[in-house]
Amino acid sequence: MAHAPVAARPRVGVVKFASCDGCQLTLLDLEDELLSVVEHFDIVDFPEATSARSAGPYDVLFVEGSVSEPAHLERIVELRRRTRFLVTIGACATAGGIQALRNWGDHDAFRSGVYSNPEWVSSLARSTPIAEHVTVDAELRGCPIDPNQLLELLTALTTGRRPQLRDEAVCMECKRRGVVCVMVSKGIPCLGQVTQTGCGAICPRFGRGCYGCFGPREQANAAGLTRHFQMAGDRPREEIGRLFAGFTAYSEPFRSMVTELGGARTARGATTTAAEPAPRGGKA
Amino acid sequence: MSRATTADKAVNERIYEVHELTRVEGEGSLRLRVKDGEVIEARLGIFETPRYFEQIVVGRTPDEVIDIVARICGICPVAYQMSAVHGFEDLFGVRIDPQVRALRRLLYCGEWIESHALHIYFLHAPDFLGYESGITMAADHRPLVEQALKMKKAGNHLIKILGGRPIHPVSVRVGGWSHVPRVSELKEHRAALEDALAFAQETVKVVSGFTMPAFAREPRVVSLRHAGEYPFSDGRIVSSDGVDVAPSGWREAFEEFQVEGSNALHARSRDGKGAYLLGPAARIMLAGEQLHPLAKEALAASGYAELIRTNIYASIVARAVELVQVCAEAIDIIDAYRVPSEPLVAWQSRPGVAAWATEAPRGLLFHRYEVDESGRIRTAQIVPPTSQNQAAIEADLIVAAQQVLDLPHAEATLRLEQMIRSYDPCISCATHFLDLRVDEV
Numbered sequence: 001m002a003h004a005p006v007a008a009r010p011r012v013g014v015v016k017f018a019s020c021d022g023c024q025l026t027l028l029d030l031e032d033e034l035l036s037v038v039e040h041f042d043i044v045d046f047p048e049a050t051s052a053r054s055a056g057p058y059d060v061l062f063v064e065g066s067v068s069e070p071a072h073l074e075r076i077v078e079l080r081r082r083t084r085f086l087v088t089i090g091a092c093a094t095a096g097g098i099q100a101l102r103n104w105g106d107h108d109a110f111r112s113g114v115y116s117n118p119e120w121v122s123s124l125a126r127s128t129p130i131a132e133h134v135t136v137d138a139e140l141r142g143c144p145i146d147p148n149q150l151l152e153l154l155t156a157l158t159t160g161r162r163p164q165l166r167d168e169a170v171c172m173e174c175k176r177r178g179v180v181c182v183m184v185s186k187g188i189p190c191l192g193q194v195t196q197t198g199c200g201a202i203c204p205r206f207g208r209g210c211y212g213c214f215g216p217r218e219q220a221n222a223a224g225l226t227r228h229f230q231m232a233g234d235r236p237r238e239e240i241g242r243l244f245a246g247f248t249a250y251s252e253p254f255r256s257m258v259t260e261l262g263g264a265r266t267a268r269g270a271t272t273t274a275a276e277p278a279p280r281g282g283k284a
Numbered sequence: 285m286s287r288a289t290t291a292d293k294a295v296n297e298r299i300y301e302v303h304e305l306t307r308v309e310g311e312g313s314l315r316l317r318v319k320d321g322e323v324i325e326a327r328l329g330i331f332e333t334p335r336y337f338e339q340i341v342v343g344r345t346p347d348e349v350i351d352i353v354a355r356i357c358g359i360c361p362v363a364y365q366m367s368a369v370h371g372f373e374d375l376f377g378v379r380i381d382p383q384v385r386a387l388r389r390l391l392y393c394g395e396w397i398e399s400h401a402l403h404i405y406f407l408h409a410p411d412f413l414g415y416e417s418g419i420t421m422a423a424d425h426r427p428l429v430e431q432a433l434k435m436k437k438a439g440n441h442l443i444k445i446l447g448g449r450p451i452h453p454v455s456v457r458v459g460g461w462s463h464v465p466r467v468s469e470l471k472e473h474r475a476a477l478e479d480a481l482a483f484a485q486e487t488v489k490v491v492s493g494f495t496m497p498a499f500a501r502e503p504r505v506v507s508l509r510h511a512g513e514y515p516f517s518d519g520r521i522v523s524s525d526g527v528d529v530a531p532s533g534w535r536e537a538f539e540e541f542q543v544e545g546s547n548a549l550h551a552r553s554r555d556g557k558g559a560y561l562l563g564p565a566a567r568i569m570l571a572g573e574q575l576h577p578l579a580k581e582a583l584a585a586s587g588y589a590e591l592i593r594t595n596i597y598a599s600i601v602a603r604a605v606e607l608v609q610v611c612a613e614a615i616d617i618i619d620a621y622r623v624p625s626e627p628l629v630a631w632q633s634r635p636g637v638a639a640w641a642t643e644a645p646r647g648l649l650f651h652r653y654e655v656d657e658s659g660r661i662r663t664a665q666i667v668p669p670t671s672q673n674q675a676a677i678e679a680d681l682i683v684a685a686q687q688v689l690d691l692p693h694a695e696a697t698l699r700l701e702q703m704i705r706s707y708d709p710c711i712s713c714a715t716h717f718l719d720l721r722v723d724e725v
Contacts, residue, residue, distance in 0.1 A: 018333040021309050022358020022451040028406065029398075029450060031437035035430065038419050049406060050417030051306040051701075068333045098355050099335040123334055144358060144451040202448035206455045206463035211351060213452075242348065247355065265343050 004160040006085050010059035013045040015079065017065030017072050018099055018127060022144040023090035024048055024064050030147055040158050056082030060157060066092040066127040068099060073124075073133065080134035087153065088130045091143035091247040095215050098143075100127040100250035104264035129250070138163065143213035143247040146198050169193050169217050170210050173201035182209055189229055189243055194220035194253075215248035222253040226261065238262040296320050300685070300697045305704060307407040307417070309359050310711025314700060316685055326681040328674055328704065330548040332711045338664040345659060346372040346458045346633070353651070353666065354452045357710055359402065362395040362443065363644030364666075365456045366517050367651040371640035372458045374532060375655060378631045383624035384460045386617050390470075391446045391453070392516045392642075393614040397439025397480060398450065399645035400564075400607045403708045404487060405432035408600050411702040412494040428490070431483045435607070438473070438480040442614060445469055460628040470618045477618070481611035485582055488604040492586040496597045497699060501683045503596075503676050504557060505566035508643050514574045514609055515567060517642040522570055523560060527553065532639040534650040540667060543674075548711075551672040559675035562647025563708060564602035565592045576616075579609040596680055596706045603708070633659030644669050646708040670709045677707055 014024050028049060030037060044054035061083040067076060080086060088094050096103070107125035130136055140149050149165055156163035166172075170192035174181060182188040182204050190209030192201070196217040203210045216222065222244065229240045241263025244254040249264065258264050300316040313329035337356055341349050350368050354361035366388065373380065405428070406418035415421040422429035440450035445465050447453020455462045508531060510519030521529050527537045540549040552558055568575070568583065569592070575583065583589050588601040639652040647669030654662040684703050688696035 016311070018335055020355050020358040020361075022355075022361070025358045025402075025451060028402065029436075029440055031433040031440070034419075034433060035422055035426070038422075043419065046417075047304060047306045048309060049307065050419065051410070052416040052420070053306070065333075068335070072333070097335075098337075098340060098352060101340045102336055105339075121334055123336075127335075143355065144449070199449070203454050206448045208454060208462045242344065246351075265339065 006157055006160070007059040009040060009042050010085075010157065011044045011054070011057070012041045013054065013056065013058040013061045013079075013083070014043070014048070015045065015061065015063055016048075017063070017076070017093070017130075018068035019065030019090065019092045019097065021048060021064070023093075023140075023142075024062065026089075026145050026147050026150055027062070030151060033151060037154060041154070058083045060085045060087065062087050062089050063093050063130050064089050066097045066099060066129060067124070067133055068127045069123045071122070076130060076133050085137045085157070086130075086134070088136050088139045089150075090140065090145050091213055091215065092127075093130045094139045094141055094251075095248040096127045096129050096250035098247050098249075101245060101264045103127060103250055104258065127250070140165075141196055141198055141214040141248075146200070149198050166197050167218060168197055169220075170195045170197045170199070170201050170204070170214070173197045173199075174204050177201060177205065179204050182207065187233065189233065189235070189240075191225070191243060194222050194225050209243075211246050212244065212254065213247045215251045216254055220253055222257045226257060298689075298693070300688075300693070300700055302697060302701055305701060305709075305711075307410065307705060308709050308711060309357070310709070312704075312709065312711045314681075314697075314704060316681055316700060318685055318689065321686075321689065323682045323685045326678045326685065328677050328681070328709075330674075330711055332548075338666060341653070341661050341664045343660050346638070346653075346655070346661075349653065349661060349664075350456055350458070351452075351454075356666070356668070358451050359399050359710060360395060360644045360646070360649075361452050362391055362447075362456075363642060363649050364651075365453075366392060366642045367640050367649050368638075368653070369456055369458055370517055370642060371532070371638035371651050371653060372655075373631070374640055375636050375638035376458070376631045376634055378459050378629060380460055380629060381624040381626050383622060384464075384627060386621065387446060387461065387464060387624070388456070389513075389516055390614055390617045390621075391443060391456070393610040393617070394439045394442030394446065394450075396606065396610040396645050397442065397614070398436050399439075399708075400603050400610075401432055401436040401439060403645075404491065404600055404603055404607070405429060405436075407708070408603075408702075408705050409491070409494075411698075411705060412491075412600070431486075434476075435480040435483050435487075435611075438476040438611075441473060441476065445473060457628060459631045460624070460626065462628065464623060464627040467621055467623060470621055474615060474618055477611055477615050481578070481608065481615065484604065484607035484611045485578070487607055488582040488586050488601065491600045491604045492588055494600065496591070496595055497702070498687065499595045499597055499680075499684060499703075501596075501680055502594050503561040503679070504553075504559065505569050506560045506562055506672075507567040507570045507648060508641065509571045510574065512574070514576070514579075514613070515571050515643050517640075519571075521641055521648065523553070524569065525557065527555070531641045532637075534639070534641050534648075534667065535652065538667075538672075540671070548668075548671040548674065550674050551667060552675060559679045560672070561596075561676040561707075562669045562673055563599065564606045564645075565596070565599045566647065567643065568602050568605060569593055575605070576609050576612040578612045579605050582608045596703060599706045599708075644710075646670065646710050647673060668710065670707070670711060673707050673709065677704060677709070 241261030245263035508515035
């Protein structure tokens with residue numbers, strides 16, 4: 001990032017591709033800060049929140065969602081052209097999102113097999129992250145993004161400094177917060193050690209294993225974790241594959257794990273490769 | 285921005301068109317053609333990209349489904365978790381602790397508070413007061429917008445206490461909760477909810493003072509109804525004209541069909557009576573006797589008890605009355621809360637159909653999953669409220685068109701947009717069930 005503010009009062013756009021709107025909603029969820037944020041930023045285009053529209057140019061553009069239909073291909077290139085600083089927000093924009101699970105399937109069979117009129121619907125065979133199409137200047141991970149990380153980025157933009165976003169495993173967050181490891185103490189499979197922090201270790205704090213919604217951290221050893229799951233829990237391959245087949249499944253190395261182990265639906269029909277006992281829930 | 289166009293084909297044909305609706309959740313368009321004073325086309329186009337949720341969940345386990353379907357909507361993820369979890373627990377015969385059930389209602393209260401507060405003050409009120417957005421509205425009405433944000437935060441914080449974060453909370457599991465709060469955690473939030481309740485009561489007064497565009501059409505209405513509580517997750521699906529089925533029985537009374545130009549399926553009742561309306565006004569009409577005394581009082585004082593039946597613009601009042609309902613109920617639940625003895629009960633999968641409907645902030649949300657012998661999803665059907673409301677919206681547009689013919693084109697178009705916002709459409713919800721025919725191929 002440049003060492004000067006992007007602009008005195010940056011012109012900001014917030015746009016969406018294929019997504020649930022939750023990440024852009026996080027901006028409106030900055031309830032304590034929203035009215036001061038808009039003093040520092042001129043929000044010129046944000047269709048979910050305002051009827052005032054602008055086609056750009058944008059000093060900062062927040063892009064939510066994945067590239068998922070033919071019209072998106074041109075649109076993202078055009079938006080990039082009109083933008084100085086492009087920020088992808090959330091798992092869809094940074095990793096392709098949960099809808100990227102279709103990338104393992106046969107899209108044509110997928111569609112024509114199930115629609116009474118598939119020709120009325122247009123979508124691409126793969127759902128892909130924005131960075132696969134254009135240069136991205138900064139990204140906020142998560143499904144959804146974390147409001148504190150969003151505020152940190154906004155603050156950094158106004159001053160021209162680099163945003164301080166931790167790049168470490170969720171495990172570090174658990175240790176800092178004194179959360180007892182769910183994997184060690186309860187044998188719950190957890191992706192914490194291969195997942196980038198930012199969420200505040202919500203799942204372990206709430207008695208669950210991390211499901212990787214902030215995506216893989218740098219040099220995540222997903223294969224090593226997989227071997228551990230296999231040895232420690234005697235879990236079937238496909239069950240481990242499904243752990244990786246979540247909201248950031250299309251990011252490496254999670255992607256390779258899903259391809260290797262299964263877990264994403266490959267065609268019309270079941271994902272499962274072998275008959276397994278029915279799952280039990282709760283306290284067995 | 286309403287990019288309204290004027291018809292150039294025929295002098296007597298007018299087209300009211302909005303290529304991209306704003307202040308709605310998701311991507312939709314509006315197109316209305318009027319020829320010789322007669323509406324020849326009324327279309328709410330939904331061009332939000334399909335994400336194939338019903339396909340994605342195939343092969344997954346019930347608890348994975350709860351995490352996945354939340355991602356259908358960033359505004360109402362709890363609704364998706366609730367319809368799914370109740371369906372699975374019904375199929376598996378899971379009996380949950382009464383306090384577990386109360387906490388689920390509390391979670392739903394949190395979602396209704398944030399969603400209704402967002403809709404009233406940020407998506408809808410700007411239409412009545414003549415602003416582009418809640419943000420620009422704040423320039424002239426700062427205390428109002430600040431309080432609205434505070435109320436929204438009270439709802440979001442409730443979800444955060446229960447589920448870790450306001451959007452896509454993590455603790456709802458088949459059989460209960462992966463984590464339940466201490467009594468003190470909820471008590472600490474009580475004061476914020478008291479403030480929210482007071483402001484909700486004020487909100488009913490504020491929106492009752494808005495000038496409503498004239499409109500009259502009495503729609504068929506559908507909602508859940510329960511003998512002892514305002515409908516969230518239990519009761520029966522009823523209509524104003526005799527439908528009465530179990531929450532698992534949506535398909536006995538209703539069906540979906542595909543319409544060209546929309547990435548969302550429409551819905552209609554099987555009795556041939558066509559379109560129906562869901563949402564706050566429908567719930568108050570069908571289950572108003574179960575409103576909290578404070579909400580009943582607010583509704584009576586608003587003077588809108590009758591008008592919400594026929595004037596869709598007045599849905600903003602119904603939504604505000606429901607804000608009183610959920611703030612008051614949240615406080616009651618917190619006051620009666622004790623930590624459940626069994627936050628998460630053991631359960632075992634069994635094959636069959638898991639189906640249930642609950643009340644999302646914007647109306648009835650139905651889920652149906654076929655579960656196979658190995659405890660995995662074989663097929664899924666998700667019927668969101670906005671897809672069900674599409675036909676009612678188009679029916680209202682036809683009536684409304686007659687009333688805006690004399691207005692300047694831009695003003696008429698704006699009025700029609702305002703009408704669509706009255707339904708609180710959630711378009712990214714509505715778009716993802718293009719594959720529901722899986723189970724019928």
